[in-house]
Amino acid sequence: MARLGSWIESHPEGIYVRPADAWIDPSQPKDRAWVTHGHSDHARGGHNAVLATPETLAIMATRYGPQPGGQAIAYDETIRVGDVDVRFVPAGHVLGSAQIVMEHKGERIVVSGDYKRRPDPTCPCFVPVPCDVFVTEATFGLPVFRHPDTGSEIDRLLHRLHSDPSRCVLVGAYALGKAQRIITELRGRGHHDPIYFHGAIERLNQLYESFGIALGKLRHTGGATKQEMAGHVVIAPPGALNDRWSRRLPDPVWVIRSTSSKSRIVGSRGSR
Numbered sequence: 001m002a003r004l005g006s007w008i009e010s011h012p013e014g015i016y017v018r019p020a021d022a023w024i025d026p027s028q029p030k031d032r033a034w035v036t037h038g039h040s041d042h043a044r045g046g047h048n049a050v051l052a053t054p055e056t057l058a059i060m061a062t063r064y065g066p067q068p069g070g071q072a073i074a075y076d077e078t079i080r081v082g083d084v085d086v087r088f089v090p091a092g093h094v095l096g097s098a099q100i101v102m103e104h105k106g107e108r109i110v111v112s113g114d115y116k117r118r119p120d121p122t123c124p125c126f127v128p129v130p131c132d133v134f135v136t137e138a139t140f141g142l143p144v145f146r147h148p149d150t151g152s153e154i155d156r157l158l159h160r161l162h163s164d165p166s167r168c169v170l171v172g173a174y175a176l177g178k179a180q181r182i183i184t185e186l187r188g189r190g191h192h193d194p195i196y197f198h199g200a201i202e203r204l205n206q207l208y209e210s211f212g213i214a215l216g217k218l219r220h221t222g223g224a225t226k227q228e229m230a231g232h233v234v235i236a237p238p239g240a241l242n243d244r245w246s247r248r249l250p251d252p253v254w255v256i257r258s259t260s261s262k263s264r265i266v267g268s269r270g271s272r
Contacts, residue, residue, distance in 0.1 A: 005109055005133040008102075015111060015135065019104050020082035022051075024111050034086070036113025037097035038063070038176055051081075053088055055096025055211055059176065062203055075124065091115035092126035094177030095208055101129055109133040118150065121184040122177070122213050154182075154189045157233070160253055165231035168196070170252035172238040175201045179235050180208045183215045186233065194219045196229050198236035198245065226250040 009016040014026035022032040029046035036042050036052075038059030043052075045064030050057065054072040061067055073079060075098065078087040083105075088098035093114045100111045108131040115137065117126045140147070161169045173179040179201045186195065194217040197205065202220065209215055221234060230250040240246060241254065 005107065007104055007107075008109060008111075008133075008135075017084060017102060020084040020086070020102075022081060022084075024100060025113065032081075034100055035060070036091065036100060036111070037094055039094070039114065039174075042113060051079075051086075053096040053098055056098070057096075058207055058211075059096060059204075062207055089127045089129055090124035092117060092120055092123060095123050095180070095211060095213065097123060099127070099129065101131070107132045109135065111135040112137055114139065118147070120181055121188060122180050122208065150185060151189065154185050154191075157255055158186070158189060158191055160255075161231070161233060164253075167251045167253055168229050168232050168234050168249055169255060170234045170236065170241065170246065170249060171255045172241045173235050175237050176204050179237075180205065180213060180215065182235060183218070184213065187214070187216050191233070192216055193232060196221045196224060196232055196234040198234075198240050200237050200240070201235060221245075221248065224248075 007018050009018060013028045015024040017024065022034050023030045024034050025036055025042040026033050027044060029044070031048045033047040033049065034051045035056055038056045040063070043056065043060050045060065047069060049069035049071065050060070050067050051071050051073055052060070053075065057067055057070045057072055073088050075088055075090055078085055085103040087101045089101055091097040091099045091113055093116055097113060097115070099113060099115065102109045110129050110131040110133070112135060115126050119125055157169060157171070171182055173182050179197070183195055196219050199220060199222055205215055205218060221229065226249065234249060234252065246252065
């Protein structure tokens with residue numbers, strides 16, 4: 001008797017779904033790839049055919065260029081691929097993120113990709129799906145990780161911003177997903193002032209807005225003076241925090257993530 005879930009295989013380059021001859025989030029180009037979401041450790045270019053949500057396909061096009069073999073699948077739409085019925089359901093991670101639900105010979109397997117269960121104003125909430133096998137990401141799976149309340153963290157950030165309007169608050173956030181979530185969480189707490197952003201985030205901000213995610217007043221840091229950015233939130237990819245780029249900012253207060261997964265507000269490295 002075959003073991004439960006024996007029709008999927010784990011390989012270094014991804015998960016292979018044998019009866020559909022498809023790969024989930026493969027790290028190498030494949031003839032048929034099913035992609036859970038647009039982060040680069042899951043979505044790569046070069047596949048002959050890609051099945052993903054419309055949002056993920058748009059993210060891939062923004063990052064890697066047009067995806068000529070792209071096939072969009074809406075949430076809860078079921079299609080037949082080989083001998084497998086497949087549908088995508090929300091994962092709550094970033095715009096377009098999905099869990100992949102597969103049914104074959106009476107078994108149901110769900111491959112989660114990255115996901116979170118906490119509400120996120122930039123994407124649909126995680127949907128639990130009863131299944132026989134659940135293949136889960138576990139980035140923050142250890143008990144040491146305890147995420148504080150989102151609203152209270154945003155309030156701490158705003159309190160620090162308002163305590164010294166001669167400085168800016170510099171937030172390190174990934175260009176896809178994290179940056180846009182911070183912006184919308186700030187808006188949800190009543191912060192409607194312009195938010196400045198690093199150029200690496202611009203195209204993804206525009207993409208989010210094209211899918212109806214309202215981000216409010218945004219301004220590029222390029223060409224802005226220190227005086228103009230004082231008293232404002234500035235969002236940049238983590239790699240830019242120690243870059244020469246940050247020297248143009250008005251004595252920034254850094255918001256960083258500690259190993260406990262809690263945010264930490266620290267002072268600048270020195271007056272600039």
